[in-house]
Amino acid sequence: MTTSMTTPADALSRLADGYLATQLLYVAVELRLPESLAGPPRRADELAAEVGADPAVLRRVLRGLAAEGVLEELADGRFALTAVGELLDADHPSSMRGAVRARGGLYYTALAGLLPATRTGGTPFELAHGRPFFAHLAAHPEQGAAFQASMVARSRREAAGVVAAYDFSRFATLVDVGGGPGLLLAAVLAANPGLTGTLFDRPEVVAGAELPHVGGDFFAQVPPGADAYLLSRVIHDWDDAEATAILRTCRRAMPDTATLLLVEALLPERAAQDPAAVRMDLHMLALLHGRERTRREYAELLAAAGLRLVRVVATGAGVHVIEACPEP
Ligand SMILES: C[S@@+](CC[C@H](N)C(=O)[O-])C[C@H]1O[C@@H](n2cnc3c(N)ncnc32)[C@H](O)[C@@H]1O
Incomplete structure (x- = not known):
């Protein structure tokens, strides 16, 4: 049975499971699933062969993305991009691929430093990685390029x-x-x-x-x-x-x-009044x-x-x- 009522427990579960959504999106863009799904709907095993993934694991990831409204799971088991998922395609004029890569890679690991930073002050990224953000990017050019790409789109x-x-x-x-x-x-x-x-x-x-x-x-x-x-x-x-x-x-x-x-x-x-601006402040903090x-x-x-x-x-x-x- 479905209901439009969201209980406090449902709302809290979604918040607590936010880590899943970030990583499902990250896997999708790293494997370039949106580009592979740009044409007709595909089966998980076809996609797995194309992107070099384990078919059984990939199918569960695809279903996770479908549960979040990023993909549509068709009755015959094939998957298609939704309008949300299309924004992950590198070729979309408003592509958010760069932002998703930065969040799933760099920002995700930085947040491991949020608890110590909250207790004692400091910058979560530095507490988690042992050096400042831009010094880390200089040492990891591929992450630096991902960060620049996310800046360009924004x-x-x-x-x-x-x-x-x-x-x-x-x-x-x-x-x-x-x-x-x-x-x-x-x-x-x-x-x-x-x-x-x-x-x-x-x-x-x-x-x-x-x-x-x-x-x-x-x-x-x-x-x-x-x-x-x-x-x-x-x-x-x-x-x-x-x-x-x-x-x-x-x-x-x-x-x-x-x-x-x-x-x-x-x-x-x-x-x-503006949760997106507050989240951006937390990125700056992190x-x-x-x-x-x-x-x-x-x-x-x-x-x-x-x-x-x-x-x-x-x-x-x-x-x-x-x-x-x-x-x-
Ligand atoms: C967040 S970026 C903003 C870039 C651009 N204005 C935009 O809106 O996307 C901050 C910019 O400040 C530049 N910057 C940092 N330190 C600087 C300095 N000491 N002198 C001049 N530019 C600096 C960086 O190189 C970077 O391009």
Whole structure:
């Protein structure tokens, strides 16, 4: 018998079994099951032969994915992708493959450090792996590539939302500070032909960029004199002291008439108002020394760097554009 009522015990069971869902999705993308299922429905033994898996175990994994709504199990025992499962396909325009790989591999093991970090403070990733996140990525290039891939997909989604929601046309020059591979800057420039943009990031990151770029350290100096300074998903990587230092560097470079734009998720005052933003804060806690912040916390951070929060524009892509100007 099925019922639409969820008991507290059912709800708790699903939460406690979350570890299964993360790993079922991880197995699916590592074995490239979504790509193998892109055509007609397939049987478990056919798929096992194709992807190099144990047929009996794979069938149970496929049924697990079907129970979660990622696959559909047909009456004849074959499996097909659902609309949810299609998002795991590397070729899907909104593919979430990178995000799933990062969670199932890197992030999953980092969470083993959450209990000790909660007791004593510290970063779960470092407690679990014995070294900082980026040092670990440097030592494991395949995990570094998976992490970058998850960033690219997120950045592309967010860039489309930012460009649609915020009018950059009043600026003539813009610096994308910590712009990474420049996906957001490229999208902003494509939508605003009158705008000239400079990508600023660490020298090794911008070295091969096609966009005009400057390499450097945003704790020391960023290119001066632009109309607008954009920092997308940069400030959330840092604690308050470091974040204030980055903003002060930008303030020093800004003419008094310039605008500073942060692209960040905003933490709600109460967790239930935006669970996805709260989960992102936990990713930052688990992996780095960073944190997501509320609107009030961003206003305080900006004020500490001589900047005033002017307005916040929602993008519908999980991030907001936080506009600030120099405090006279
Ligand atoms: C989370 S990524 C954000 C990338 C991009 N803005 C986006 O929205 O996807 C943070 C960026 O800060 C850059 N970064 C870190 N430390 C830096 C430093 N000291 N100076 C300049 N850039 C730095 C990193 O290389 C990385 O590209």
